[in-house]
Amino acid sequence: MSNRTRPVILTLLALVAAARLAAAAGAAPKVVIPAPVWNAGHVARGERLATDFVIRNEGDAVLELLEVKPACGCTVASFDAKIAPGGEGKVHAELDTTGFLGAIAKGITVLTNDPANPRLQLTIQAEVESRMRATPGYARYIYVQGHGEAPIGQTVWATDFPDLEIREVVSPYPFLTTSFREAAADERSPDTTGRQWRVITTLQPDAAIGALTRPVVIRTNHPREPEFEIPVSGFVRPLFAATPATVDFGSVALDQEKRFGVALVNFGTDPVEIQAVESSVAGITATAEEVAPGHRFALRLVLTPALAKGAVNGVIRVRTTSTRQPVFEIPVTGTVL
Template identity: 35%
Template sequence: MRLNIGSTFAVRPPGILRGVTALLVFSWMAVSGLLAGPLLEFEAREIDLGEITRGESRDGTFTLHNRGDQPLLIHRVKPACGCTLADYDASIAPGESGEIRVTVHTETLQGPIARSIGVDTNDPEAARISLIVRADVKYSVMLLPGANARMSNVRNGMEKAFILVKKEPTELGSLEIRDLQATIPWITTQATRLTEVRPAGDGMPTGRAGDWVIELGIGADVEYGSRNERITFKTGLTREPEISFPVGVVVRPPVNLSHEALTIVPGSPVEPLLLTVRRKLDPSTLKITAEPKTIDVTVESTGPRHYSVAVRWDGEQPEEGSLSISVAEMTPYVIPVIRKAAD
């Protein structure tokens, strides 16, 4: 008796063979536990928070399930925008559900928005996924080029900031900017109503009659360093009667120093203070004074903008003083001088 096995299988469609083989392999892997692990499932990867009046915050929740047989771990949840904060359940047991809770802050937003959130998990098939939060931020006025401002005395053209304020078309009433103020006194503020079509400033959008231009500047008696402050004003409108937006300010001192403090120990040499006057400032206006007057200061030029400053302070008792460094009309930059007792 002869069996022709080859001819028997030859008449079967190859697709059926592949399907049967895959099913057998899958069943064997499932029984042997090779497919064990977490299995992430979201009820929705996008949520819509609806209409929000600018300045308000709105919460939303993404619900997720672990359909696997091992714990699902959420390694990281990272919003792409600083306006969105997220909290989440870091571990979800098999068969259980968890949440990713988000809060959207809208003070710098306007109009329809979509903010993404990256999620890293231990599910091999969903190691990195992206969620989307949508909303429609309603507002009374549009701030251009954006609902924030930046100023700096380091780069040309950034000593002032301009914001074009336009009334939103569906808002009733007349835009009237009043009580414009900054959270610190040395940021100067001015609001001007436009009476004709013209650019709001260098590189700014064009404004029309009835729009307003807010001009911010860096005034006198500044505090050196980087800081975030706020600008507020009243609009005379119903939906947003008051507007507040952030302004980032960077004010560098007139000089660069080798160190930001001097320590003097009687009987020990004092390292000279190396000083460079910033570009765009006149080095001939450099002036250094000491307090108390018993501190002796000697300034030696070592280059067109470079100086070596020697400081001597006789005495044995510990005491604190200061050096005041000024250039042109800028606010003096003060560094501490500390005299310590000899060991």
């Protein structure tokens, strides 16, 4: 045994002996964290945050940090696994802010041998700000499928990099086209004298029906924030929509007529008229009543005793004056007992 290792081994033996004596006497550790929350304030996106959380042992037995588990985005670089009675240790934590924007709070769970506090929480807070700016900063569409192109423009610049250059704008949807160029004089923001860019996102008439939830990604020559996102939100509506979309009357016995209602909406800007309502199934009749001129209608379906027994699979066909969609169909299904 070398002279260097002997003191270390003796110290460890002394700690073990002290812990055993303390346990025999009913002693226990007592964990105290003076500041379990650290707020870094306003930070630039991409900055790496680092802090030391102080852990104190105010008990009369050795405090053990059994496990330290960071949340997504946090890294625990090191921690003191054992803290003697009356001593203090540290949990060193780091957070890469590249993937975050806005107010964040990331937790770190600490498991200890303190019987009164076996599980503790540390928190890193920050307000992450982008070095990139865009006006208006979002693209929101409320669009009816088949209408003309719908462009939305953004003016983009960097707060700390006057020689900004946009290299690529990536669309999340095949029906949302993008283009970019340097901003004209009347498109520039007065907040900076550096280079500014104009990004145009255009929703095409063949846009898929449904919600828009994914952002446009702008790739630049910015040395610290090469990618910047502009949120895209809204909804692409069909020209006509029925509620319910399918008339499912279930299983019925038709000893008498049964009636069902369907609300039909025209989301287009041009009003339409309903010229006729037809049923492809013998024994089902349908009529239409205008609720809001040119845009909202109430359809009345009647199942008559003449409807043949068995499975029913047909459509209600609505003929309109719309040049874009002159016929709209509503499926009808069910079983006649």
